[in-house]
Amino acid sequence: MTNPPGPAAVPAEILMLRDSIDNIDAALMHLLAERFKFTRRVGELKAQGGLPPADPDRDRQQIARLTGIADAAGLDPQFAEQFREFIVREVIRHHERIAAEHAASGEGTPVLDTYS
Numbered sequence: 001m002t003n004p005p006g007p008a009a010v011p012a013e014i015l016m017l018r019d020s021i022d023n024i025d026a027a028l029m030h031l032l033a034e035r036f037k038f039t040r041r042v043g044e045l046k047a048q049g050g051l052p053p054a055d056p057d058r059d060r061q062q063i064a065r066l067t068g069i070a071d072a073a074g075l076d077p078q079f080a081e082q083f084r085e086f087i088v089r090e091v092i093r094h095h096e097r098i099a100a101e102h103a104a105s106g107e108g109t110p111v112l113d114t115y116s
Contacts, residue, residue: 029085031098032070032087035087036090036094038097039091039094040094042095043091043094043095043098043113044098044101044102046095046099046103047098047099047101047103048102052096053092053095053096054092054095059088062088063081063084063105064082066081066084067080078091
């Protein structure tokens with residue numbers, strides 16, 4: 001039987017764990033930045049096509065998909081949904097700004113060529 005770590009080892013282990021947490025936090029920030037690059041482009045395309053910033057059908061699909069992934073990963077699905085909602089609110093805010101900028105530019109909504 002092994003003994004639990006002594007008091008001196010606990011702070012060292014905490015520091016190691018915090019280093020790992022810091023690395024994961026940095027990776028999350030980079031992933032979110034990458035995600036927002038893609039959602040920015042989606043917002044531009046929605047503005048050009050006259051589509052609304054929010055897509056309720058897509059939201060429902062994503063909630064089901066991501067809560068399933070969270071559950072399989074051992075995360076609280078409710079937490080995952082709240083986290084997703086936080087991100088989506090920010091994306092919609094960006095899309096609304098992009099749509100307003102597009103409308104202010106006078107470009108208007110393009111006519112879609114369905115014969116191309």
